[in-house]
Each structure stands twice: as C-alpha cells, then as structure tokens.
Amino acid sequence: MIEAVNARDTRSYGHFCMLAKALERVGDRWTLLVVRDLLSGPKRFTDLMDRMAGITPKTLTQRLRDLEADGLVEVDRVAGRREVWYRLSPAGQDLQPALEELLLWGLRHVAEPPRPDEPAHPEHVLRALQLQLQREAVDAGSVRWTVHVRGADNYVLTGDGTRWELRIDPYGERTPDVTITATRSALARFLTTPALRDAQPQDVELAGKPAAIRTFLKAIEVFPPVAAGPAQNP
Amino acid sequence: MIEAVNARDTRSYGHFCMLAKALERVGDRWTLLVVRDLLSGPKRFTDLMDRMAGITPKTLTQRLRDLEADGLVEVDRVAGRREVWYRLSPAGQDLQPALEELLLWGLRHVAEPPRPDEPAHPEHVLRALQLQLQREAVDAGSVRWTVHVRGADNYVLTGDGTRWELRIDPYGERTPDVTITATRSALARFLTTPALRDAQPQDVELAGKPAAIRTFLKAIEVFPPVAAGPAQNP
DNA sequence: CTGGATCCATGATGATACTG
DNA sequence: CAGTATCATCATGGATCCAG
Numbered sequence: 001m002i003e004a005v006n007a008r009d010t011r012s013y014g015h016f017c018m019l020a021k022a023l024e025r026v027g028d029r030w031t032l033l034v035v036r037d038l039l040s041g042p043k044r045f046t047d048l049m050d051r052m053a054g055i056t057p058k059t060l061t062q063r064l065r066d067l068e069a070d071g072l073v074e075v076d077r078v079a080g081r082r083e084v085w086y087r088l089s090p091a092g093q094d095l096q097p098a099l100e101e102l103l104l105w106g107l108r109h110v111a112e113p114p115r116p117d118e119p120a121h122p123e124h125v126l127r128a129l130q131l132q133l134q135r136e137a138v139d140a141g142s143v144r145w146t147v148h149v150r151g152a153d154n155y156v157l158t159g160d161g162t163r164w165e166l167r168i169d170p171y172g173e174r175t176p177d178v179t180i181t182a183t184r185s186a187l188a189r190f191l192t193t194p195a196l197r198d199a200q201p202q203d204v205e206l207a208g209k210p211a212a213i214r215t216f217l218k219a220i221e222v223f224p225p226v227a228a229g230p231a232q233n234p
Numbered sequence: 235m236i237e238a239v240n241a242r243d244t245r246s247y248g249h250f251c252m253l254a255k256a257l258e259r260v261g262d263r264w265t266l267l268v269v270r271d272l273l274s275g276p277k278r279f280t281d282l283m284d285r286m287a288g289i290t291p292k293t294l295t296q297r298l299r300d301l302e303a304d305g306l307v308e309v310d311r312v313a314g315r316r317e318v319w320y321r322l323s324p325a326g327q328d329l330q331p332a333l334e335e336l337l338l339w340g341l342r343h344v345a346e347p348p349r350p351d352e353p354a355h356p357e358h359v360l361r362a363l364q365l366q367l368q369r370e371a372v373d374a375g376s377v378r379w380t381v382h383v384r385g386a387d388n389y390v391l392t393g394d395g396t397r398w399e400l401r402i403d404p405y406g407e408r409t410p411d412v413t414i415t416a417t418r419s420a421l422a423r424f425l426t427t428p429a430l431r432d433a434q435p436q437d438v439e440l441a442g443k444p445a446a447i448r449t450f451l452k453a454i455e456v457f458p459p460v461a462a463g464p465a466q467n468p
Numbered sequence: 469c470t471g472g473a474t475c476c477a478t479g480a481t482g483a484t485a486c487t488g
Numbered sequence: 489c490a491g492t493a494t495c496a497t498c499a500t501g502g503a504t505c506c507a508g
Contacts, residue, residue, distance in 0.1 A: 011499090014288055016354035016422050018362050019270055019333060022340030027263065029500075036253055045471050054248055056501060057472060082470060082508080091343045098339050099253060101332035106256030109325045120250035128252050188250050245480090263481075279490050290482060291491055316489050474505075480498085487492070 025070050026095065030055055032102070034063050035088065035095050038073065040123060040168055042087035050152075053119040067092070100131055107132060111224040113192050120188035122149045123168075129191060130157055130166040132223045138164075140219040143212070146176040149184055159219075178208035178216045192224050259304050260329065264289055266336070268297050269322065269329050272307065274357060274402055276321035284386075287353040301326070334365055341366060345458040347426050354422035356383045357402075363425060364391055364400040366457045372398075374453040377446070380410040383418055393453075412442035412450045426458050 011028075013020040026032050030052065037043060037051045048060060064086055067073035072092035076085040107128055114120050126147060139161050146169055147155045156169035156176065182190060186203035190196050197217050200206070206213050245262075247254040260266050264286065271277060271285045282294060298320060301307035306326035310319040322329075341362055348354050360381060373395050380403055381389040390403035390410065416424060420437035424430050431451050434440070440447050 013267070014352060015267075015286075015358065016348040016352045017267075017270075017358035018340035018345060019337040019358070020267060020340075021344040022336045023266060025340075025344065026336075027261075027266075029261065032257060032261070033247070033249075033251075033254060036251075046469095049471095052249075054501090056503090058474085059500065061472065062499090084471070094342065095339055098332060098335035101335050102256045102260075103253040105329055105332050106252035106254075106259075108328065110255040110259065111252060114250040118248060118250045124249065124251035124253070283490095288482090290484090292493085293481065295491065296480090318490065470508090472506085472508105474503100476502085476504105478499100478501080480500090482497075483495085485493080485495105488490090 022098075025072065028063065028066070030059055030063050031067065032095075032099060034060070034067060035072070035092060036099055036103075036127075037123070038086060038088045038092065039096055039099065040127075040166075042076070042085045044083050044085055048086070051121050051123065053121075103128060104131055104135060108225055111192075114185065114188045116185075118185075118188075120184050122147055122152050122155060122184060122187055125188050125191055126155050126157060126166050129220065129223050130164050132225065133159065133219065134164045136222045138219050138222055140215050143178075143215060143219075144174065144176045145178045145180065145216060146172060147187065148179065148181040149187060152184065176208070177212040178206060181205040181207070191220060194221070197221075256332075259306065262297065262300070264293055264297050265301065266329075266333060268294070268301060269306065269326060270333055270337075270361075271357070272320060272322045272326065273330055273333065274361075274400075276310070276319045278317050278319055282320070285355050285357065287355075337362060338365055338369060342459055345426075348419065348422045350419075352422075354418050356381055356386050356389060356418060356421055359422050359425055360389050360391060360400050363454065363457045364398050366459065367393065367453065368398045370456045372453050372456055374449050377412075377449060377453075378408065378410045379412045379414065379450060380406060381421065382413065382415040383421060386418065410442070411446040412440060415439040415441070425454060428455070431455075 012024050015021075026035065033052055033055075034048065037048055043051075045057075045060065045064075048064075049055065049057065052060065064073060064075075068075055071089055072095075074087055074089050076087065138159070140159050141161055143159045145157045147157070154169045154172060156167055156172075158165050158167075180187070182204040186201065190201060190204045196204075197220070206216070208216075246258050249255075260269065267286055267289075268282065271282055277285075279291075279294065279298075282298075283289065283291065286294065298307060298309075302309055305323055306329075308321055308323050310321065372393070374393050375395055377393045379391045381391070388403045388406060389400060390406075391398065391400050393399075414421070416438040420435065424435060424438045430438075431454070440450070442450075
C-alpha cells in the first residue's frame with residue numbers, strides 16, 4: 001500500500017544531505033526573511049508585515065505555522081490579550097551565522113543603492129552596516145549611535161573597538177554620541193551613497209559633537225563595500 | 235500605465251535588504267544544491283543529475299540558466315564535444331561560507347540516520363564529515379583517507395592537524411593511510427551510526443595499518459553530532 | 469484596529485516521455 | 489550526453505472579507 005504523501009513530503013528533497021535537510025526547513029520563499037526579522041527580538045504579526053513589504057497575510061501565516069511546526073519559532077498567545085508574539089526558538093536563533101554569511105554575500109555581490117520607491121526598513125540597512133563594520137573589524141573606539149526614523153522602532157548601534165552590536169532601542173536610555181534622524185528612504189540613501197555623506201543632505205539630521213560625527217562618517221566609509229562584480233542587465 | 239513585469243520581477247522581493255537580494259539569486263528551490271555540487275569542481279549535466287536525485291532535467295536546465303544569467307555559473311561549451319561543463323564563477327564560489335553554515339545548522343538540528351531507500355551520495359556525506367571535523371578542530375595528525383564507492387568518484391579526505399580538506403581523487407595518486415570501500419548506502423550508514431563503527435559491518439571494508447584505522451575510527455566519533463533537538467513527528 | 473481566512477489567478481515545479 | 493515537450497499539480501500573489 002502506497003502511503004499518502006502530504007505537501008511536506010512533496011517539498012522534501014529526499015536526499016541524505018544536511019544542506020538539503022536544512023533547506024527543507026528554511027528554503028521556502030519568505031522563510032529566511034521571517035527568521036531575519038525575528039532575530040532582532042519577538043515581533044507581532046503586523047510588525048512582521050511591516051518589515052516584509054509585499055508578503056500577503058496568508059503567506060506570512062503559512063510561514064509562521066511551518067516554522068512553529070518545525071520548532072524554529074515559538075508563539076506567545078495570552079488569553080485576553082489581542083497581540084500574538086512570535087519569537088525564535090534556540091534552533092531558530094542558531095541560524096544567525098548562516099543568515100549573516102548570506103547577507104554579507106549579498107552585500108559583496110548584489111549591493112546597489114536603493115531605487116527611489118524601494119521599501120527600505122531601517123533594521124535591514126542597519127543590520128548590513130553592523131555586519132560590515134564587524135567583518136571589516138572597523139575600530140572607532142567606544143561609540144554609541146542612535147537612529148530615529150518616523151514610523152519605525154529606534155535603533156542603537158554600538159561599538160567597543162572589537163565588537164559591533166545593533167539593538168532595538170525602545171526608550172533611548174543612555175546618551176548617544178551621535179543621533180541620526182531621517183526617513184526610511186533618506187536613511188537608506190545616505191548610508192549607501194558615499195557621495196551624499198559629505199554633502200549633508202537636508203533629509204538626514206546628524207546631532208552630536210563635531211568630533212563624534214566625524215568619527216561616525218569615517219567609520220561608515222566601509223559601507224557598502226565597493227561593488228566589484230559586474231552588473232547583470234540583460 | 236502599468237509596466238509589464240517579467241517572471242524575474244515577480245519573484246523579486248523588492249526590498250532594500252541584502253539578504254533578500256541574495257535570496258533572489260539563490261533562494262529558488264534546488265539552486266543552492268546546484269551550487270553545493272559545483273563547489274567540488276566543474277561538473278557535467280548528468281553528474282549534477284546523479285547528485286541531485288529527484289530533480290527533473292527541465293528544472294536543472296532552468297537553474298543552470300538562471301545561475302549563468304546572474305553570473306554565478308560559467309559554462310564550457312566546446313564545439314565538436316558532446317559534454318558541457320558547468321563551473322562556479324568567483325561570485326559563486328564565494329557562497330561557500332554561507333553554504334557551510336547552513337549545512338552545519340542542518341547537521342546540528344535535523345541530523346538523523348539515512349532511511350533505507352534514501353539516496354546518499356558519498357560527496358554529501360563526506361562533506362558533512364569534513365566540515366564537522368574542521369568545526370570541532372579534531373586533530374588526528376597528518377592523515378590521508380580515501381573513499382571508494384562503486385558508481386561514484388573516489389574521494390580523498392586529508393587532515394594536517396589544523397585543516398581538513400575533501401577532494402575528488404580521480405587517480406588515487408598517493409598512498410592513503412586508510413582506504414574505505416563501500417556502497418553509497420553502506421557508507422552513509424557506517425559514518426552516521428556510531429554503533430556500527432565497532433561492529434565492522436561486512437558491507438564496509440577498511441584497509442590500512444591497524445593503528446591508522448584506529449585513528450580513523452576515533453576521529454569520526456565527532457560525526458554526526460549528538461542530536462539534541464526534539465524530533466518533530468506529528 | 470489586529471490577526472487572520474477565503475476565493476481566484478498564475479506561475480513555478482514535478483512526472484513522464486521523447487529527441488538531436 | 490544534454491537536454492525538450494507536454495501535461496498535471498501545487499505554491500504563491502492579489503484582492504477582499506471577517507471575527508474578536
């Protein structure tokens with residue numbers, strides 16, 4: 001008797017290969033982007049919808065259910081509370097090194113400035129900046145930069161000379177060296193377009209001591225890396 | 235007027251995020267498995283078909299064309315020769331760190347012994363073993379182990395106390411310390427089932443000096459890592 | 469308002485067979 | 489050896505609607 005095959009079996013590769021088995025868990029469209037956005041902490045359904053412009057609620061629901069079934073995501077449902085919070089399990093958090101390598105590959109090989117109408121969430125731009133500062137071992141001393149963007153969380157990017165970290169900064173607890181205030185698109189343009197940094201565009205406000213701002217502008221020169229690869233525009 | 239969107243645009247995420255852009259290049263089903271199999275050197279169409287059991291020639295063709303268009307794969311077509319050889323471009327080879335992290339994640343979180351009928355290509359089992367030996371910094375001194383499997387390439391796994399390497403070994407040029415001869419499925423079972431190693435199953439032949447064989451059996455104790463995660467069998 | 473569910477259209481993938 | 493051709497199926501996107 002032939003056993004019934006469900007959708008999960010159909011989408012499996014059926015190989016004895018650990019890469020194939022990993023991709024059976026996280027290889028579906030949108031799945032790694034869900035993991036990416038949960039790596040910065042628990043999120044609600046609509047938080048995820050905001051970061052993943054273009055995903056339909058149906059697909060996001062499906063991905064969250066799949067990830068939950070595979071043990072990568074845990075769900076906080078509290079009776080009497082409207083919000084449902086999604087967070088990564090330890091196995092889900094363990095994907096971080098793989099995601100960082102993939103992101104850095106994208107930075108090296110497909111980096112280009114944002115198109116005018118391209119949704120650019122601060123979290124994604126700042127994550128790329130943090131990883132590049134870390135990968136290039138940029139030493140700016142002990143610094144603390146905060147980023148304010150209307151309609152999004154505030155972020156704080158810190159360096160201690162050795163390690164760079166990016167966190168959501170809900171309260172702005174401590175005094176930053178530099179505060180960057182901009183819209184989503186202006187922030188993306190400013191950080192990814194070297195020519196704009198000295199021009200001090202009007203849609204990006206940098207607050208802080210002049211020396212601290214100079215340190216900031218110097219550090220972000222590593223970002224993005226020079227696009228060495230040939231563009232492919234058939 | 236609405237602009238026409240082609241299939242490529244449809245499948246893009248449209249985000250200013252380097253991870254999303256990376257996944258637009260390598261996020262399609264089967265794509266990273268093609269890259270995986272080209273990382274060990276140039277291959278012909280049928281070489282890839284053999285390693286990727288279950289893929290249809292139509293899909294493999296599509297993936298190779300996409301990868302070529304994106305500059306990750308280069309094609310050697312020589313007039314008057316039947317074979318077409320596919321190889322990775324530098325950008326394609328640069329995916330290696332990301333693939334290794336994903337493979338190691340699979341090894342940590344979804345490792346289980348091969349099912350009886352599960353296709354197990356030696357290259358994929360040995361790659362996982364090599365990465366785990368490297369990740370765990372296993373020091374077996376200077377060793378050279380060769381693997382013979384009927385119907386597949388021969389492989390040579392070498393360690394020098396610091397670095398582990400796996401290569402296809404077409405001619406068996408130098409004298410190995412241990413030679414492993416088995417079928418595909420027997421090799422997979424033997425390497426992934428600790429209980430089998432001392433039992434010396436009849437479908438796996440180990441040739442070499444007793445001390446060298448003991449070194450081999452000791453080293454592979456790190457493989458596979460103990461499955462700590464809970465199985466999900468709904 | 470959040471957190472979805474439903475219906476339909478389409479395109480990507482799979483199964484199978486065949487060819488230069 | 490290196491693919492094509494044809495047909496079937498399933499996943500995803502778009503749009504809309506709904507319950508707490």
